[in-house]
Amino acid sequence: MAAAIELDGVTRRYGERLALAEVTLTLEEGQTLAVLGPNGAGKTTLLRLLATLLRPHGGQTHVLGHALPDEAWAVRGRIGLLGHEPLLYRELSARENLRFHAALHGVDAAAIETLLATVALERRADEPLRTLSRGMVQRAAVCRALLHDPPLLLLDEPRANLDPAASELVEPLIGRASGRTRVIVSHDPAGALAEADLVLGLVRGRVALHSSAGAVDAAAIAELYR
Amino acid sequence: MSDSPPIRTVVGALLRKELRVELRTFESIPAMTLFSVTTYVLFHFGLQQNQVGGSLASGVLWVTLLFAAVLGINRLFVADAEQGGFDGFLLSPADRGALLLAKGAALFLYLTVVEVISVPAFALLLLEPSLGAAMPGLLAVLALVNLGVAAIGTLVGALAVRTRSRDLLGPLLSLPLLVPVVIGAALSTTPLFSAPARAMPLHWLVILALYDLVFAVIAFALFDYLLED
Amino acid sequence: MYGKRLRGLALTTAALLTLTLLAVFFWAPNDRTEGFLQKIFYVHVPMAIITLSGFIAGGVLAIQHLRTGESRWDLRSYVAIHISLVFGVGVLVTGSIWAKAAWGHWWVWSEPTLVSFLLVMLLYATYQPLRFAIEDPERQARAASVFAIVAGVFVPICFTIVRLSTAYVHPRTLDNISGNLPGRMQLVFWMAIGSVFLLWLLLWRYEMASKHTSAQLRRLRQLLSEDDEALPPLRRSAAPTVEHAGIAGR
Numbered sequence: 001m002a003a004a005i006e007l008d009g010v011t012r013r014y015g016e017r018l019a020l021a022e023v024t025l026t027l028e029e030g031q032t033l034a035v036l037g038p039n040g041a042g043k044t045t046l047l048r049l050l051a052t053l054l055r056p057h058g059g060q061t062h063v064l065g066h067a068l069p070d071e072a073w074a075v076r077g078r079i080g081l082l083g084h085e086p087l088l089y090r091e092l093s094a095r096e097n098l099r100f101h102a103a104l105h106g107v108d109a110a111a112i113e114t115l116l117a118t119v120a121l122e123r124r125a126d127e128p129l130r131t132l133s134r135g136m137v138q139r140a141a142v143c144r145a146l147l148h149d150p151p152l153l154l155l156d157e158p159r160a161n162l163d164p165a166a167s168e169l170v171e172p173l174i175g176r177a178s179g180r181t182r183v184i185v186s187h188d189p190a191g192a193l194a195e196a197d198l199v200l201g202l203v204r205g206r207v208a209l210h211s212s213a214g215a216v217d218a219a220a221i222a223e224l225y226r
Numbered sequence: 227m228s229d230s231p232p233i234r235t236v237v238g239a240l241l242r243k244e245l246r247v248e249l250r251t252f253e254s255i256p257a258m259t260l261f262s263v264t265t266y267v268l269f270h271f272g273l274q275q276n277q278v279g280g281s282l283a284s285g286v287l288w289v290t291l292l293f294a295a296v297l298g299i300n301r302l303f304v305a306d307a308e309q310g311g312f313d314g315f316l317l318s319p320a321d322r323g324a325l326l327l328a329k330g331a332a333l334f335l336y337l338t339v340v341e342v343i344s345v346p347a348f349a350l351l352l353l354e355p356s357l358g359a360a361m362p363g364l365l366a367v368l369a370l371v372n373l374g375v376a377a378i379g380t381l382v383g384a385l386a387v388r389t390r391s392r393d394l395l396g397p398l399l400s401l402p403l404l405v406p407v408v409i410g411a412a413l414s415t416t417p418l419f420s421a422p423a424r425a426m427p428l429h430w431l432v433i434l435a436l437y438d439l440v441f442a443v444i445a446f447a448l449f450d451y452l453l454e455d
Numbered sequence: 456m457y458g459k460r461l462r463g464l465a466l467t468t469a470a471l472l473t474l475t476l477l478a479v480f481f482w483a484p485n486d487r488t489e490g491f492l493q494k495i496f497y498v499h500v501p502m503a504i505i506t507l508s509g510f511i512a513g514g515v516l517a518i519q520h521l522r523t524g525e526s527r528w529d530l531r532s533y534v535a536i537h538i539s540l541v542f543g544v545g546v547l548v549t550g551s552i553w554a555k556a557a558w559g560h561w562w563v564w565s566e567p568t569l570v571s572f573l574l575v576m577l578l579y580a581t582y583q584p585l586r587f588a589i590e591d592p593e594r595q596a597r598a599a600s601v602f603a604i605v606a607g608v609f610v611p612i613c614f615t616i617v618r619l620s621t622a623y624v625h626p627r628t629l630d631n632i633s634g635n636l637p638g639r640m641q642l643v644f645w646m647a648i649g650s651v652f653l654l655w656l657l658l659w660r661y662e663m664a665s666k667h668t669s670a671q672l673r674r675l676r677q678l679l680s681e682d683d684e685a686l687p688p689l690r691r692s693a694a695p696t697v698e699h700a701g702i703a704g705r
Contacts, residue, residue, distance in 0.1 A: 013593075014591070014592065014593075015592040015689065015696045016673075016689065016696055048455070051317060052316075052317075053313060053316055053317070053455050054455050055454070073230070073319065076317060076318060076319040077229075077318065077319040079317065081313075081317055083313075085309075085310040085313070086310070087309075087310035087311075087313050087314040087317075088309070088310070088314070089243065089247060089305065089309055089311065090309060091246070091247045091250045091251055091305075092243065092246060092247065092250075096243075096246065099239075100239055100242075100243050101314065101318070103231065103235055103236065103238070103239030104231070104236060104239060104240075104314075104315065104318035104320045105231065105318050105319065105320075106229060106230070106231025106232075106235070106319065106320075128250070144314075381601075381605065385585070385598055385601060385602065386585075388589065388594065389585065389588035389589050389598075390588045390589075390590070391584070391588045392588075394584075395581065395584065395585055395588060398581045398584070399578075399581050399585070399602070401577075402574055402575075402577045402578035402581075402609075403578065403605070403609060405574055405613075406612065406613060406616045406617075409616055409617070409620050410616070413620060433616065433619065437612065437616070440608065440612065441605075441608075444604070444605060444608055448521075448601045448604060448605065451521055451597050451600070451601055452597070452598065452601055454594075454597065455591075455593075455594065
């Protein structure tokens with residue numbers, strides 16, 4: 001069975017700089033990868049590359065058994081990205097946004113109601129997003145990311161803007177218990193380590209740390225951010 | 227293996243979203259319409275004419291509509307760029323061409339709505355001969371002009387939106403490309419607006435249609451490259 | 456690698472240019488109606504032809520860039536359009552001079568070639584501002600290539616449409632271009648085209664060599680310095696960055 005993610009010497013340039021340099025990792029299905037590192041290390045670039053939004057400039061990239069960028073079309077519908085931006089239209093309501101994304105993904109709209117109920121947004125699902133709080137918008141974004149039931153989740157600080165109650169609500173959807181393969185970018189090393197199987201530390205685009213979560217000690221983490 | 231949903235569904239969803247956002251924000255249509263009417267007034271004062279006919283009428287009408295169209299082109303992709311619409315679309319398995327079709331259709335619709343008000347306004351304020359007899363020919367020209375603007379405008383809009391000076395580049399890029407459209411439109415309607423009205427040169431309609439076709443095809447072929455990051 | 460045959464090309468170009476100029480002034484017969492000033496035609500028309508070909512070449516190179524994704528095609532396309540823009544200014548200036556000589560005005564709307572040229576130049580003048588306005592190098596290159604292709608298609612279409620819309624007031628120009636020239640004039644005309652073409656090619660290769668050399672220099676500096684961040688970052692530029700300038704390294 002192919003691994004969920006297989007990267008071998010992947011590079012991505014930005015002009016004359018290397019945003020990602022020789023990144024190699026393997027992530028099995030159902031596992032969680034925590035990506036840590038200081039600002040500008042390339043964490044978001046890596047996430048966007050896995051999401052097929054950026055194409056790799058070198059090395060081998062395989063996501064869900066398909067090679068990128070050539071077979072990106074085959075994996076697009078099976079990845080859920082939850083980043084800093086909710087990727088939703090402010091003038092439309094949560095329900096309208098989700099119906100729109102359901103149409104884009106070719107997914108039945110039935111899943112929308114279940115998701116809205118899980119994140120406790122049904123009451124305000126018909127109001128324009130610009131009238132909702134940041135936390136509610138984030139919850140709507142979670143629905144968007146999960147609408148098409150993706151086996152692979154790419155999360156960029158998913159719990160930012162969520163209060164503890166809301167965090168609990170989304171946990172079964174994006175947490176470990178969901179059973180999905182996950183890649184989490186986080187600025188909270190302790191929190192990320194707690195729910196990860198593998199850890200990847202990036203510094204200036206290069207892999208500075210790569211081990212299973214259990215085998216990592218605080219000193220190595222601190223070293224990343226120095 | 228994700229199947230791409232049928233392009234009809236995707237274009238429909240995109241267009242509905244587009245129209246919904248426009249109806250709630252009124253960012254394009256009112257501005258374009260008001261701008262065109264104000265421009266007619268400007269022309270009255272600039273040309274110091276109470277009424278225009280023939281080639282002067284053609285010129286005023288088409289140049290005004292062109293500048294109004296440029297306003298629309300500038301706004302076409304702004305909401306998507308600012309609210310992560312591109313990413314949201316690119317993450318889905320939907321066919322990229324659907325976005326071009328939907329945006330082009332939206333721009334065509336906006337222009338049509340603007341013209342429903344603007345052309346009668348023009349007839350009222352400035353046009354010397356009556357509009358009645360010229361209508362069928364004028365409608366044909368308007369349709370072809372809107373098509374050309376839709377094709378070129380969508381391409382230029384996508385090109386300019388993720389740049390730093392998008393409000394400047396939009397007009398600078400689209401105006402030269404739209405000059406042939408103005409040529410075709412003006413040469414077609416000048417006889418219509420003359421007193422006595424003459425027949426419309428059909429070959430210019432054909433040329434205009436061909437121009438639209440060429441750039442629609444090119445826009446469709448190149449659009450994907452503009453969406454990628 | 457672009458600098459190698461520059462010297463030979465430069466000498467050949469200089470030789471042919473000199474020969475052509477001599478031929479224009481001393482060998483080609485004076486035009487019956489326009490007289491001596493008609494000779495600017497030998498500069499204006501070849502320059503126009505080469506400039507337009509250069510723009511279209513830029514579009515073809517851009518197609519290659521989009522197809523292969525290799526940035527060297529983008530550089531070639533950029534330089535082609537850049538050189539053609541410079542030549543284009545020359546075309547407009549010489550065209551204006553010729554208009555003054557032939558028809559008494561610095562600008563005439565009845566000359567479709569001149570009008571089309573102005574339109575094409577107005578479009579291509581946005582090429583560099585467009586590039587400059589996009590910071591991400593890869594997006595910049597891709598947007599530029601899309602533009603170059605659209606503009607390249609626009610060139611012949613624009614000429615056709617403007618020509619169709621202009622009343623033929625001065626058919627003389629068409630006669631001249633369509634090869635309806637008497638023997639000597641035709642020979643000098645072709646010599647002129649040849650020299651302008653070589654000049655364009657020379658400048659193209661020169662600019663390519665110049666860009667590659669700067670990139671190599673920068674790369675060497677980067678390799679020699681220990682620290683990754685030692686070099687000041689490149690200024691925002693409309694020109695494409697040259698990668699891996701032929702030097703293997705870390």
